[in-house]
Amino acid sequence: MLAVRDLTKTFPARHDNGAVRALRGVSFDIADGDFFALLGPSGCGKTTMLQSIAGLETPDSGEIAMGDTVVYASAGGINIPANRRQLGMVFQSYAIWPHMTVFDNVAFPLAHGERKTGKAEIAERVKRALDLVKLGAFADRLAPHLSGGQQQRVALARALVHEPRLLLLDEPLSNLDAKLRDTMRIELRQLVKSLGITTLFVTHDQVEAMGMSDKLALMRDGVIVQQGTPQDIYLRPESAFAADFMGRSNLVAGRVNGNGAMVDVETPIGTIRCPAAATDLNDGIVVIRPQAVRLHGPGIGGQNCYAGTVEQVSFLGDVVEGEVRVGAGLLKIVVDPYRQVAPGQTVTVELPPERCVLVPPDSGSLP
Ligand SMILES: Nc1ncnc2c1ncn2[C@@H]1O[C@H](COP(=O)(O)OP(=O)(O)OP(=O)(O)O)[C@@H](O)[C@H]1O
Ligand SMILES: [Mg+2]
16 A cells, blocks of 8 residues: 655754754555554654655655555656645644634545535535544534543544545654553554554554554664564564664673574573574674563573572562573563562573574664
8 A cells, every 4th residue: 555665855954953864765565454653762753754655745765655656756756745645644743723613623624625525525524534533522612622632533533534545643642641542542543444544653652553553663763673563573673772662671692602593692691592693693682571581490400591589579560570680690570460579589590592582783772
């Protein structure tokens, strides 16, 4: 449905700062009907990407196609204007008009669009869009007299009102409180899935991205560092940055010995046996999620088993987080709350080789 090829965008230098290379050759594809998340830290280029797809920002080079239609191509000099790209967008700030009613906000794209739409049809389509987001009863209310979550739904209804081929959402849930955000995540995904609309969702929240998307792309400094399913990226990160950004992890650096399918990595914790990386490495970082670590009683032997001492424990209710001193290293662990763990306890930690991921040494964890 959407194909983005080698997109670049540089904002020119201004008196207060140098040029910013916001997009440095970004390529990705979204399949028909998929919910796709673009994830990354603040300033990595997510909004620039979305605005380029929407036609509100003109890239420097590359190509963007929606279905069979090329909407932007630097080579062919193609740049279809935003109002003819048949997409719906919810902006990072909802950008709903405070002096208008809910009805007029949602009707705006129809009343002021490319195509002239008759009064009766506008009324019917606005009603349908408002019903979809469960705001049917609020049509006459002025926009400021709504809660944050309701305003968010107005913005969504407005984006859906002309049945777009592609829905672009820029951090649409970031202004909501935690509880409402949780509900809206599920509702939003169910809504667009039931309508069969292909959706590109931008967020800096990795839990939101994983929970909502079929596929996601992780961005950093204007490039996509990895893309795939949430499982691909969480369980098989290709860089320390990806591992770190997607959630808590142990990053254990060491020297790599051997060159088969399995290698031994000499680390401050001990020798860790793990699957080799895609390319041969002399040095590397072993990524182990705290949930991947198995905790046993003291004195247990076996592959990737190490004697350790519990250093710190935080009881969080749904889980218990802890740190175990192993050799000259410290490993984060997570255990269930019914398990007795206390500082000073001697234990055996097991790092199952299939749960260990070797990534290149210079693959940048978070600052
Ligand atoms: N109009 C502009 N002029 C100059 N620089 C810009 C402009 N818009 C964005 N930038 C810069 O381009 C980079 C990417 O910005 P962008 O808004 O795409 O980031 P983002 O990933 O959406 O961040 P956030 O999560 O904070 O919304 C940033 O360094 C930003 O400062
Ligand atoms: Mg942004």
